[in-house]
Amino acid sequence: MPGRNGQPLREAAKLLFDCDANVLAVSRRGRKIADMADAHYVAVAPHCIASPVGTIASAHVCAAVPNFLALEWHGMSVPFWEDMVVGFDGPIIEDGYMKVPEAPGLGVDLNEEVAREYARPGEPFFGE
Numbered sequence: 001m002p003g004r005n006g007q008p009l010r011e012a013a014k015l016l017f018d019c020d021a022n023v024l025a026v027s028r029r030g031r032k033i034a035d036m037a038d039a040h041y042v043a044v045a046p047h048c049i050a051s052p053v054g055t056i057a058s059a060h061v062c063a064a065v066p067n068f069l070a071l072e073w074h075g076m077s078v079p080f081w082e083d084m085v086v087g088f089d090g091p092i093i094e095d096g097y098m099k100v101p102e103a104p105g106l107g108v109d110l111n112e113e114v115a116r117e118y119a120r121p122g123e124p125f126f127g128e
Contacts, residue, residue: 034065043069050075052085052092056106059098071098083114 034044044067048058055073062068073093075081082092085108092098101107119125 031065034067038065038067041067043067045069045072047072048074051110052081052088053106053108053110055092056085056088056098056101056108059100060106063100080114080118084111085109086111 037044044062044065046058046062046068048055048071050058052075055071055075058071062071085092087103087108088101116125
C-alpha cells in the first residue's frame, strides 16, 4: 500500500490506490489516505467483498471521495445477493453502475428473512 512504513505517497510508483472500502468507511485514516492520494492525482479504487448492505455502504463512501475511480465488487456469484436487502428500487448494480440511495441512513435494510435462510448452520445470527 502506498504510504506504508513512512514512504511518501508521491514516491510510490502507483497511479491507482486499491484498499478495502471498509477502511475508507470506518476510519479517519482511510479518508486521510484517500485525500492524500487525491492531492497527488492518484485515483482510488476500493475493494469490496460484502453483502449488498456493505456494498451500498461502500457506494456511499465512494460518492464522497473526489478521486474515486471504481468499486471492485464480488457478489455476482451469490444467487440470492440482491434479495438480501429491502428498500432498493430495481437492481443494485445495473450496467456496471450503482445508484446511491437517498433515503435516510444507508437507504436500505437487511432482509433478515433471506439472511436467516442462507445463514451458515451453527453460526450465530448477529449475536443471537
